[in-house]
Amino acid sequence: MTFFTELGRYLLMIKGMFSKPENMKVYWKEFMHQCNDIGIGSLGIVVIISVFMGAVSAVQTAYQLVSPVIPKSTIAQIVRDTVILEFAPTLVCIVLAGVVGSKIASELGNMRVSEQIDALEIMGINTKAYLIMPKVAAALVVIPMLVVISGVLGIWGGRLAGVASGILSAAEYDKGLLSSFFAYNVFFALTKAYTFAFIISTIPAYYGYYVKGGALEIGRSSTKSVVVSCVLILFADYILAALLL
Amino acid sequence: MYLFCLQIIYWLHYYYNNKQVAGSSTAIKQPLRRTLQPLVVCAAVKSIHQLVLMIEVKNIIKGFGDKIVINDVTATMQTGKCNLIIGTSGSGKTVLMKCLVGLFEPDKGEIVYSGHSFTAMGEEERKELRQQIGMLFQGSALFDSMTVEQNVMFPLDMFTKWSFAEKLKRVNEVLDRVNLKDANKKFPAEISGGMKKRVGIARAIVLNPKYLFCDEPNSGLDPQTSLVIDKLIKEITTEYNITTVVNTHDMNSVMEIGDNILYMYQGQKEWEGTNQEIIFSKNDRLNSFIFASEFLQDAKDMRMLEMKGKIDNNRNMDDLIK
Numbered sequence: 001m002t003f004f005t006e007l008g009r010y011l012l013m014i015k016g017m018f019s020k021p022e023n024m025k026v027y028w029k030e031f032m033h034q035c036n037d038i039g040i041g042s043l044g045i046v047v048i049i050s051v052f053m054g055a056v057s058a059v060q061t062a063y064q065l066v067s068p069v070i071p072k073s074t075i076a077q078i079v080r081d082t083v084i085l086e087f088a089p090t091l092v093c094i095v096l097a098g099v100v101g102s103k104i105a106s107e108l109g110n111m112r113v114s115e116q117i118d119a120l121e122i123m124g125i126n127t128k129a130y131l132i133m134p135k136v137a138a139a140l141v142v143i144p145m146l147v148v149i150s151g152v153l154g155i156w157g158g159r160l161a162g163v164a165s166g167i168l169s170a171a172e173y174d175k176g177l178l179s180s181f182f183a184y185n186v187f188f189a190l191t192k193a194y195t196f197a198f199i200i201s202t203i204p205a206y207y208g209y210y211v212k213g214g215a216l217e218i219g220r221s222s223t224k225s226v227v228v229s230c231v232l233i234l235f236a237d238y239i240l241a242a243l244l245l
Numbered sequence: 246m247y248l249f250c251l252q253i254i255y256w257l258h259y260y261y262n263n264k265q266v267a268g269s270s271t272a273i274k275q276p277l278r279r280t281l282q283p284l285v286v287c288a289a290v291k292s293i294h295q296l297v298l299m300i301e302v303k304n305i306i307k308g309f310g311d312k313i314v315i316n317d318v319t320a321t322m323q324t325g326k327c328n329l330i331i332g333t334s335g336s337g338k339t340v341l342m343k344c345l346v347g348l349f350e351p352d353k354g355e356i357v358y359s360g361h362s363f364t365a366m367g368e369e370e371r372k373e374l375r376q377q378i379g380m381l382f383q384g385s386a387l388f389d390s391m392t393v394e395q396n397v398m399f400p401l402d403m404f405t406k407w408s409f410a411e412k413l414k415r416v417n418e419v420l421d422r423v424n425l426k427d428a429n430k431k432f433p434a435e436i437s438g439g440m441k442k443r444v445g446i447a448r449a450i451v452l453n454p455k456y457l458f459c460d461e462p463n464s465g466l467d468p469q470t471s472l473v474i475d476k477l478i479k480e481i482t483t484e485y486n487i488t489t490v491v492n493t494h495d496m497n498s499v500m501e502i503g504d505n506i507l508y509m510y511q512g513q514k515e516w517e518g519t520n521q522e523i524i525f526s527k528n529d530r531l532n533s534f535i536f537a538s539e540f541l542q543d544a545k546d547m548r549m550l551e552m553k554g555k556i557d558n559n560r561n562m563d564d565l566i567k
Contacts (some may be wrong), residue, residue: 023403051547110389122346122458123400124375 010206016128018134027134030198035139042099046092046093049173050150053087054079062167072168076176081185081213082199083154089189090237092150093196096143097229101158101204106133108208109218117209133207136201143197144190188244196233203229246359299324299488300345300456305354306480307337307344314340316512317353325486327502328477329493332509333534338492339460341509346380346458346492347371358456377405379449381459387433387448393420396427397447404452419447423477439470443477450481456488457481471495475502496535500524508534524548 021027061078108131111117121126159173168176207225211217256426295511300322307315315337322328322345323342330338338440343349345356347363358374366374388397394416401412420426423443433441444463449457459478475495479502491498499506503520508531516531524545536542 026402056500114384115382115386116388118348119380119382121348122375122378122380123403125403126371126372126379 002171009210010202013128013132013206013209014202016126017133019126021129022125027130030114030130031041031134031137034134036117037103038100038135038138039142039146040101042096043149045095045099046146046150046155049092049095050088050153050159051160053091053150054154054159057087057154058083058131058158058162059165062162069117071172071176073083073172073176073179075162075168076173077180079158079162080155080177083158083218084151084185084189088151088154089147089192089196093143093148093200093233094194094230096146096196097200097204097233098226100139101200101226101229101236102222103202103204105204105208105211105222106218108132109211109221112209112211113214113218128209135196135205139201140194144193147189147193151186188240191244192237192240195236195242199229199232199236201231203232222232268471279304296408299359300328300490301355302341302345303355305341305344305351305356305358307340307349314512315344317354318509318512318514320325320507320514320517321501321505322488323505324488324492326504327482327489327491328505328507329491329503330509331498331499331503331505331534332515334494336509337351337512342458342460342492344491347375348376376452378453379452379454379457381442381445381449381457381462383461383464385438385445385469387441387444389433392430392432393425393436393444396433396444397451400452413489415451416447419451420444422450422481423447424473438465439467439474442466442470446474446477446481450485453485454487457490459489459493461492461493461494463493463498468497471497474500496541499535521552524552556558 055059057079058075061075061082062072062166065075067073104123108117111131117127117131120130155177159170163170204222204225207221207228208218261563273385278327302320302322305315305318306313314445318337318341332338340349351364354364361374363371363374387393388399388434391399394413397399397416397419401407401415405412407415409472416429420429423446425440425443425447428436428440433444446459446462453463457478461473462478466474478491481487491502495497500520500523503523506516506518506520506523507514508516508528510530514530516526518526523531523535536545
């Protein structure tokens with residue numbers, strides 16, 4: 001019963017986001033601010049994760065490919081496809097669920113507890129539209145970009161590690177990258193990125209917006225939002241893979 | 246609209262009936278006078294009603310689960326006056342105020358703003374009305390990430406199309422009005438509690454509201470700053486002729502600014518009157534709440550004697566001690 005109540009409230013929150021902005025300039029400013037917070041704020045961690053993810057992927061693939069029949073350029077192919085299909089969208093989004101999700105939940109939770117949301121309501125502002133919509137829109141714009149950056153850096157990390165550890169040459173890696181490339185994989189990765197971006201922004205917004213209590217409850221809702229987001233990302237990952245591949 | 250149609254029908258009917266008897270020139274003047282007279286009277290009565298009875302609370306009931314927090318409260322918040330809601334903790338003051346501004350929906354009853362039912366309004370109508378409402382919250386509810394200037398400018402950013410210079414001028418005007426100078430670039434974390442309240446008031450009045458709500462404006466403030474805030478609220482109320490509703494525990498506020506006081510006890514209206522009438526109130530619960538300490542009881546007795554003329558208003562303390 002609680003599940004359906006929460007689901008209903010979540011859907012009503014989503015519905016409430018779509019209303020005519022009181023002042024488009026202010027909403028645009030807030031949207032740009034969120035793009036900066038979510039995008040630039042998370043860029044550092046995304047870069048680090050992506051490079052090491054690609055590097056580890058290259059080294060471990062080489063460790064498992066023991067047969068001399070398989071050409072070394074296959075390592076590059078495997079790194080490329082794993083990074084594009086799974087690592088860049090899923091792993092990065094799980095990390096972003098922690099970084100961005102906890103920020104959104106605690107920011108909105110703090111605003112709720114300190115009556116700032118009530119103050120906005122009394123001014124005649126649609127708080128769902130003003131506080132949540134720019135965050136969701138910014139996440140939908142910025143997170144797929146981060147996923148693309150992550151993919152590129154992951155593949156580059158694999159090349160760097162492969163060449164540095166003497167597993168394969170740069171020319172072999174580049175040859176492997178260009179062979180049997182399916183553009184559909186990029187489409188699939190972006191579909192996942194958009195779906196996960198929606199989850200990462202709306203679930204923490206829901207937990208933060210409806211928080212009741214004080215500092216302890218804000219912490220709890222923030223943790224809960226990250227856990228639920230991660231579980232939903234993995235669930236959506238499976239559903240999308242089953243449907244689109 | 247209905248009334249207007251009836252008037253037109255009545256006027257046409259009267260015109261054609263008289264046309265046959267007295268001719269067209271006199272026939273128009275008489276029904277016009279007869280028709281306009283009651284309309285003018287109605288309009289005048291309605292406008293006076295709107296001016297005098299700004300917010301009406303009619304039989305409000307609000308509960309959470311099985312517990313009824315507000316039980317059948319009826320009251321009137323008057324224009325140009327400080328309307329105080331007082332009562333012990335848990336008596337339902339804050340819930341009543343939140344019902345008034347629409348943060349809680351009453352289970353039963355009606356709230357009327359200048360003749361328009363707030364409870365029957367749709368979301369869009371409420372949004373429009375809320376632009377005429379300013380509210381000072383207990384914790385000030387300033388936006389942490391914005392400076393004082395940005396906080397006060399926020400309603401102007403949202404609801405006006407003024408240039409930045411115009412908005413800044415207005416912000417400086419209201420900050421001047423609440424005696425806050427040179428604090429424009431400070432963040433809420435860098436200013437004192439009293440200053441935060443003043444910024445809250447400045448933000449509440451920046452759009453020239455018709456209604457001002459203050460939820461415990463003196464909580465957490467020293468007596469001197471409390472008096473400054475009370476004085477400010479009172480001045481703004483009379484200056485802008487707005488309907489101010491203040492929810493307070495502070496007895497100084499009750500005596501200083503309580504033009505119309507509503508005492509709540511366990512979710513019900515226990516007493517209503519002015520700060521002059523409260524001195525002579527025979528309500529035991531009210532007296533034990535307001536004049537809780539011996540000192541306040543003595544002060545009340547003194548004030549009663551003053552008002553009855555038994556002690557000179559300009560009494561000398563030395564004489565009193567003697």
